[in-house]
Amino acid sequence: MEGLQTDNLLLDVRGLSKHFGGIKAVEDVTFGIIKGSIISMIGPNGAGKSTFINVVSGLYTPDTGKVQFEGEDVAGLPAHAMASKRLSRTFQLEELFSSLTVLENVMVGCHTCSSSGVLSCGFSVPFARKEEKRLQAEAMECLREVGLEERAYDTISQLPLGERKLVGIARALAMKPKLLMLDEPAGGLAAHEVERLVQLIYALREQGLTIFIVEHNMPFVMSLSERIVVLDEGKKIAEGIPDQVRSNERVIKAYLGEEVA
Amino acid sequence: MKAISKTPIVWLFLIAAIIVIPLVSGSYVIGVMCFVAVLGALGVGMGVLMEQAGIFSLAHPTWFGLGAYVSGILAVQGATPPWLGSILGAVFVAILSVIIGAPLLRLRGYYLACATFGLLLVVEISLAQLGSLTGGHEGLMGIPPLSMFGFTFETDLHYYYLSWGLCLACLWFLHNLMGSRVGRAVKAFSDSEVAASSMGINVPAFKLKIFVLTAVMASLAGSLYTFYLRFTQPGIFGFPLLVELMTMLIIGGGRTLYGPLLGSFVVLWLREFIHTYLGKLLPRMTAEVDAIFFGILIIVILIFMPGGLAGWVDKLLGLNRRALGRASD
Numbered sequence: 052m053e054g055l056q057t058d059n060l061l062l063d064v065r066g067l068s069k070h071f072g073g074i075k076a077v078e079d080v081t082f083g084i085i086k087g088s089i090i091s092m093i094g095p096n097g098a099g100k101s102t103f104i105n106v107v108s109g110l111y112t113p114d115t116g117k118v119q120f121e122g123e124d125v126a127g128l129p130a131h132a133m134a135s136k137r138l139s140r141t142f143q144l145e146e147l148f149s150s151l152t153v154l155e156n157v158m159v160g161c162h163t164c165s166s167s168g169v170l171s172c173g174f175s176v177p178f179a180r181k182e183e184k185r186l187q188a189e190a191m192e193c194l195r196e197v198g199l200e201e202r203a204y205d206t207i208s209q210l211p212l213g214e215r216k217l218v219g220i221a222r223a224l225a226m227k228p229k230l231l232m233l234d235e236p237a238g239g240l241a242a243h244e245v246e247r248l249v250q251l252i253y254a255l256r257e258q259g260l261t262i263f264i265v266e267h268n269m270p271f272v273m274s275l276s277e278r279i280v281v282l283d284e285g286k287k288i289a290e291g292i293p294d295q296v297r298s299n300e301r302v303i304k305a306y307l308g309e310e311v312a
Numbered sequence: 313m314k315a316i317s318k319t320p321i322v323w324l325f326l327i328a329a330i331i332v333i334p335l336v337s338g339s340y341v342i343g344v345m346c347f348v349a350v351l352g353a354l355g356v357g358m359g360v361l362m363e364q365a366g367i368f369s370l371a372h373p374t375w376f377g378l379g380a381y382v383s384g385i386l387a388v389q390g391a392t393p394p395w396l397g398s399i400l401g402a403v404f405v406a407i408l409s410v411i412i413g414a415p416l417l418r419l420r421g422y423y424l425a426c427a428t429f430g431l432l433l434v435v436e437i438s439l440a441q442l443g444s445l446t447g448g449h450e451g452l453m454g455i456p457p458l459s460m461f462g463f464t465f466e467t468d469l470h471y472y473y474l475s476w477g478l479c480l481a482c483l484w485f486l487h488n489l490m491g492s493r494v495g496r497a498v499k500a501f502s503d504s505e506v507a508a509s510s511m512g513i514n515v516p517a518f519k520l521k522i523f524v525l526t527a528v529m530a531s532l533a534g535s536l537y538t539f540y541l542r543f544t545q546p547g548i549f550g551f552p553l554l555v556e557l558m559t560m561l562i563i564g565g566g567r568t569l570y571g572p573l574l575g576s577f578v579v580l581w582l583r584e585f586i587h588t589y590l591g592k593l594l595p596r597m598t599a600e601v602d603a604i605f606f607g608i609l610i611i612v613i614l615i616f617m618p619g620g621l622a623g624w625v626d627k628l629l630g631l632n633r634r635a636l637g638r639a640s641d
Contacts, residue, residue: 108510109509109510110506110509110510129509129514130506130509130510131509131510131511131512131513131514131515133510134509134510134511134512135512139510139511140510142506142507142510146504146506146507146510147503147504147507148499148500148503148504148507148508149503150499150502150503151496151499151500151503155496158493158496159496159497159500159508159511159513160511161493162493162496162497162511162512162513163511163512165493167492167493167494168494169489169494169521169522169525172488172489172492172493172494172495173485173486173488173489173492173494173525174485174488175488175492179492179493182493183492183493186493222511226511226512
């Protein structure tokens, strides 16, 4: 945190902890995300990265600590309230809606940007029909952005893993996010798919989006990120630009074991 | 659900059939078709609730019964005209389903099924025990016919049109709803609650909305049922009706919107045939034959047509999800 200007911070996390019984999944983590930057979180398996993203996105309530989004205290808010503050995320295991088409999946992402309710939808009033058209156009635009418009009417089960990850991103983009959190976006992808993903993330960054990536794939993270946070056994052990992190002894130890090369 | 290109034709065909049937048939057919419509309206809501929203609530006969009793009691006591009683019944059911649904819908799967089954039994027993108000086990007698704006619904034919009107209205409403923002939210949380809530969907609130909506539809169907029969009894709204609805859902196919209506048609007419033909052959065993026949039919359907008749028909017509999605433009 030191050296960063607080008023530039989109997300400000201080002393965040989450315990499951005796397991300290996340322990006293403090860091911030500057507007318009790409920041990544890395760490070995079980380091608490997924727990961290789940706490920030509101799926878990933190035990202690503060989370501020645009200067507003949001720790402990439920996930749907976090989403309506335009904090959107993808999932490690995609979590797409398998009974909906690709387009409909992305349209669910438009939920917070639409308002027609049970009665206006059920009676199909003009307002609801007009809104439905708008959502379709918006969702199609998001699919175009990730390059999947051809797949709009396919079911999720017809898509390969790489494209499913992209549907997850399109769905998150449909929320018109201020902060996009990607949980292991490159996990399980082939090299050319990773390349496509890198291009997409750069394009999103160009549009001024702030992106937070939790990832395993080191070359991917090193090439993309402006700052990297390293988590080990729930604690933050390092933070800095990729080169600083790469040469950090504690990071090497956490990744390679006790013997420091 | 929005197969736009084929949908108007299907609707026209359905409406034409409903108009033509009473012209070419007698009071027997009209009477059975009334029950097909009322149970169809009930089943369509239950199908959406259980199969599309994934809310395994067994309390549907209860909302049907409460709608029947509230409007019936109000009419017998002369407190309100029957049509207003039906609306008040729906309001009562809406309020009660909010009060009961808010805590119960936190439960999932079997736990929700157990809790709502408890509700079904409690309401059935309460209706039987509140003798001075409900007529107890004997049932509520002397219910006047439904009348509205000086017109009294007296004959089977009147109720035929009324019940099919209600049934199609429920079907139309749910068809619109499930193809809209709300329907997508409902299908989304039944697939993944975690992802749905991360998309900004308030899952408990949407569960409650769909629960209350289908309860209100059931209540309106119950009011219509009670004014048609002009009699009601606690036993009608218990376990046997639940089994009947589940049979309709399995045979018709609950994942498809019109499946339960098709199920209602098939189950009620099959039963009529069993009673007509087997009644002569095995006069003392009709009830047993009926139960064995539907038991076997359910097993056969579950093995060979897990999507029910409606799922099977959709497959035949090539109405797969791809086509449904493309048609929603």
